[in-house]
Amino acid sequence: MINYDFTVTKVMTEKTKPASDQLAFGKHFTDHMFIIDYHIDKGWYDGRIVPYQPLTLDPASMIFHYGQTVFEGLKAYATPQGDIQLFRPEENILRLNRSNARMCIPEIEPALALAAIKKLVQIEREWVPQAEGTSLYIRPFVIATEPYLGVAPSKQYKFIIILSPVGAYYKEGINPVKIAVENQYIRAIKGGTGEAKTAGNYAGSLIAQEKVAADGYAQVLWLDGYEKKYIEEVGSMNVFFKINGEIITPALNGSILPGVTRKSVIQLLKHWNIEVSERRIALDEIIQAYQRGELEEAFGAGTAAVISPIGMLAYNGEEMVINEQQTGQLSKKLYETLTGIQYGKIDDPFDWIKEI
Structure with a gap:
């Protein structure tokens, strides 16, 4: 597997992690996120892990006007032995690229996407909750960022991954x-x-x-x-x-x-x-x-x-x-x-x- 050289910028002060019994779905977010940019003339470039933060986008960014975006959802799990593992991440990446193709977004090299997920989860491994039924939800997504109001595929994008420690999706759990x-x-x-x-x-x-x-x-x-x-x-x-x-x-x-x-x-x-x-x-x-x-x-x-x-x-x-x-x-x-x-x-x- 290719060794991708992502730059890493750590937070100065870590957030307080929520207690496992306080986890809902998608309410809390970890200290860091992954970003890589795309330009039609350069391809995907400048992969980096940075502190979790708001995005600064031009008001004319095409995501706001024409909805050119895709996303995925997968999880990282803590084992009884203290290891962290992913469940079928390649399938999610394949589906992400199928969604990209449908929405006229350039493909992301599967090995790059998997390396980014693994690196980010590795950095945030202390955020993977240990309690029964909990996990670290992984949300990769792509947004069109070119500032242009014409109806056409964007020439610029961001591929971003954020992480969220989660409890059960339904409050009913495994109950019907x-x-x-x-x-x-x-x-x-x-x-x-x-x-x-x-x-x-x-x-x-x-x-x-x-x-x-x-x-x-x-x-x-x-x-x-x-x-x-x-x-x-x-x-x-x-x-x-x-x-x-x-x-x-x-x-x-x-x-x-x-x-x-x-x-x-x-x-x-x-x-x-x-x-x-x-x-x-x-x-x-x-x-x-x-x-x-x-x-x-x-x-x-x-x-x-x-x-x-x-x-x-x-x-x-x-x-x-x-x-x-x-x-x-x-x-x-x-x-x-x-x-x-x-x-x-x-x-x-x-x-x-x-x-x-």
Whole structure:
């Protein structure tokens, strides 16, 4: 691996680290951050680790006007032996570059991105929390910085990585959450930006999320944008269903984000010789399975929550209670296996772990 020579400027005074029982999601930030600049004439240059600080940008920077930006999310975990490790970082970097391509942002060399993540986490290793269920969330992102009001791809960018010690994404933890089906607004369509991890996708989903949150639901389950008939994904997770013993999940169709945890769940299920089908799933199929008593489990899969059982699914004023709002055996096994690998408590037969 290439030895990238990033300059490092340390803080004069370190922040007070929050107690593990005070961690929420995305509220606290570490002492340092990584930045590298891009210019069309120079490529990516001047990689550096500096004190965490506000950015100074020209008001005409294109990120503010046309939303040319992408981001990723992954985690660093503390093992019982005191080591720090990453879970499948190469997959996140590959997805970052797929998002870059969709948003007309230049590719970042995968080895450079991984080296930057490792170096920054290594410097901030004391920020990796030790308590059960906690981790250090890693947020790489790219923003367009050229000061220009013409509608065209920017010629200048910044690739930045910030870190945040986090607790559980949902206050419910591994306990089942309540999800509401959204049938008014559209998140994405094939040919759009739904399979890219870009800011506008999330901004466009906020109105639906606020609506269901007011009724006590944790997340929105999105339907397809053409017919509003087929299940796509939950706001922050891919979704799986267990119906009469069969595991099904919506196939990647150009409008669904290809989740790293989703991919890991599918690999685990196949490793356990459990059949899993990736296909188009109509909401009516789920409703009919529920009415027949065959909807055994439903769960979301994503970096933030890992596995989040769905205990209630609401649609058109009706609430479908799944598995008596209890965590299903498969959901529990997947959660315990994935987190066991992530925290170094069980063997990793897939070479998913990368040590810092």
